[in-house]
Amino acid sequence: MSFTRQLSEMSASELNDAIDDTNFPQAHILSRGRNNSVCSTSSTSGTSSLAAANDDVANGSAATGQSTVQATATGTTAAGGDEVAPSGPVRPRLILKSNSSIVENDGTQPITPMTPRTSTTPGHENCTFHHDLELDHKPPTREALLPDMARSYRLLLGGLGENPDRQGLIKTPERAAKAMLYFTKGYDQNLEDVLNGAVFDEDHDEMVVVKDIEMFSMCEHHLVPFYGKVSIGYLPCNKILGLSKLARIVEIFSRRLQVQERLTKQIAVAVTQAVQPAGVAVVVEGVHMCMVMRGVQKINSKTVTSTMLGVFRDDPKTREEFLNLVNSK
Ligand SMILES: Nc1nc2c(ncn2[C@@H]2O[C@H](COP(=O)(O)OP(=O)(O)OP(=O)(O)O)[C@@H](O)[C@H]2O)c(=O)[nH]1
Ligand SMILES: [Zn+2]
Incomplete structure (x- = not known):
């Protein structure tokens, strides 16, 4: 596996662009999935027709893995519920436009130009962080x-x-x-190193959830800690991630100066980048010491943030299943 762009090298605005690309109707991108996978690349709007006029599906060759998308993004799946028949509508794969290693550009897709990252400051030409x-x-x-x-x-x-x-x-x-x-x-960490190749081909399209991952981070406004737990769910498209890597992704982005909203988003984007699933859901529950030990001193307040991408955003049943799993004891 080789990522041409490291997530940690993406600027905040590039990250937001990446998120926007997966969530807004204007950003529809449709192309054949990697290796003709039954999960196809597409954007995740629930309003668009992804009807890719796929003759393969119509003539039944989808069972041989030749299909792309023939249904709207919503309703193609309901994890843990309605199974998607091999010859039926297939689940759109979540993509990040900003990552050229993920988007399979068929020539019609705009790719966000890469910003040169090499520092021009003498002595810092090879810097790899910040x-x-x-x-x-x-x-x-x-x-x-x-x-x-x-x-x-x-x-x-x-x-x-x-x-x-x-x-x-x-x-x-x-x-x-x-x-x-x-x-x-x-x-000092980047996604590719942390994943260490632990992305596996697996014919599995049911929800994977790792919940209550401990998180310690530093509030960028006060330089005091905030801590809590992170729950991550994704709906694989024939690729699964080593389970510990979800917790390691949390470490990459929590061990920085952060705001909880950005942390939540970065985790979701990283999982997307790693396995290009049909959807990713991240919920973070945090206690901010800047609100506990000082300031308003609300010792029992908790901040909950979430990022829902792909089917988790578009399909209420999928989202509900995730939230039920996360909230169950
Ligand atoms: N949205 C968001 N705000 C945060 C986070 N961590 C800290 N903050 C807020 O950052 C804000 C900074 O506000 P300021 O008024 O500039 O700073 P302050 O005078 O120390 O604010 P108080 O905490 O209200 O005393 C506060 O409202 C904090 O609660 C975070 O992760 N996300
Ligand atoms: Zn703070």
């Missing part, structure tokens, strides 16, 4: 950040009126710097 935030400062390795960070923490201690040289605090700046590097280690 690109998604478009930061100017791109040090060559994360560890190279430590001395500057430790100096900053030392200043901070002084600013608090503390004596950074007293015994208990002597090593605190270095410890704090290392801790902050750990809290943000997701900047």
Whole structure:
């Protein structure tokens, strides 16, 4: 497997474009699925006709895996319920336009141009992280950040009126710097490495849900933690993901400075990028320490965010099945 674009290299606006592409009617893209799979590439609007005038389906050759889409996106499936007959309507595959390694361009599809990512800052030409935030400062390795960070923490201690040289605090700046590097280690990870090839061909088209994945992240507004749990569901199109990789995807994006909404979206896009399923659903439940330890001090409040793509967005039955599974004890 080779992704030509890393998700972590996509800017925030590119991520949003990717999401939009899968959710809005204007973005319909129809082409034959990979390897003539029964799951076809398409956008996921529930309003469009994806009637691809597929003679293969009409003449019955769909059973041999030659089909594309002949039905609207909605109603082609109901996970855990109505089975899709091999010769019947097939489930549209979710795609990301921005990722040219996923879209099989038949010449009619607009591909978002790639933004050159190489830093022009001297000494930072080979930087591999922070690109998604478009930061100017791109040090060559994360560890190279430590001395500057430790100096900053030392200043901070002084600013608090503390004596950074007293015994208990002597090593605190270095410890704090290392801790902050750990809290943000997701900047150093990318989807392809994390997946480690654990994408398997499997003739399975029922919902896969991994729920209650612990998540620890850092609020980008206050630099204090928010934590909670993530539940991910997807409807495979003949490709499944190693189960642990869903939790690892959560780590990539939670171990950064975040807002919960973006975290939710990035996880959904990453799963899409990994297995091009018929749909992805992500629900994140978070407790924000900036609302607990300070500010409004609402210790029991929880923030719930969700991203529903593909059939999870278009088909209420599929969405309901996912939410029931997530909410069951
Ligand atoms: N949407 C969203 N907001 C967040 C998240 N984490 C923190 N915030 C909010 O970011 C906002 C920052 O608001 P400001 O008024 O600039 O900062 P503040 O004075 O510290 O705000 P208060 O927290 O209300 O005291 C607050 O409303 C936070 O609750 C998040 O993940 N998503
Ligand atoms: Zn906050």
